[in-house]
Amino acid sequence: MKRTFGEAAVEVTEGDITEQEVDAIVNAANSTLLGGGGVDGAIHRAGGPAILAECKTLGGCKTGDAKITTGGNLPANHVIHTAGPVYRDGKSGESEFLASCHTRSLAIVREYKLRTIAFPAISCGVYGYPIPDAARIAMRTVVKELEQHGGIDLVRFVLFDRPTYAEFARALESVRGTNGS
Ligand code: ADP
DSSP states (O other): OOETTTTTEEEEEOOGGOOOSEEEEEEETTTTOOOSSSHHHHHHHOOOOHHHHTTTTTTOOOBTTTEEEEOTTSSSSSEEEEEEOOOOOOOOSSHHHHHHHHHHHHHHHTTTTOOOEEEETTTTTTTTOOOOHHHHHHHHHHHHHHHOOOOOOOEEEEEESSSHHHHHHHHHHOOOOOSSS
C-alpha cells in the first residue's frame, strides 16, 4: 500500500530488502558494524565484501545513529547502517532510539542528495521490539520528517514476512500527516 505526504510517497511492501532498486537501503546493523545475522547478514551476503571493508573504517555506530557505505553489488548504490535499540522493557529509551534511527537515516539521504530509500523493520527481529509499536514509531517519525523537509521522493518499508507487513500497513493507514492524502 502507498500514501503520499507532501512530495513524497510512502510505501509498504512484503519482500527482500537486498533486491530493492532504490538509492539507499537501510541495514538494521549492530553497533560494531562488523556484521551479524538477520537482515544484516543478508545485506553483506548479497552486497559482497566491499561493504564490510568500508564498515571496518567507520569506528562503529552508536545506538540510534546511522552511517553510510557503498552498496557493493546490490542494486541499491548505498547502504545506510543504523544500530537499533535492543528492546528491554519499553522504558529504557527504546522509542527515542528507534525514532532516531529513522531520523538519522533520512538526514543522511538528504545530505547525499539521494531521493529513494528502503527501510526494514529495524529492531523487530532478534532485538525484540514489539512490532505494532515499532511500526507506529517508524511511520510517525518518517511522515514527520517528510513533512518538515523536501528532497525525498520515496520511502519504502520492506517487510520480510506477512505479519510484519500487516502491522506496517496498518501503521501507514492510520498515521496522521498534516498535508497527506
Ligand atoms: P534487529 O537486530 O534490528 O532486530 P534483524 O535483522 O534480526 O534486526 O530483524 C529485523 C527485521 O528484518 C525482521 O523483521 C526480519 O524478519 C527482517 N529481515 C530479515 N531478513 C530480511 C531481508 N532480507 N529483507 C528484509 N527484511 C529482512
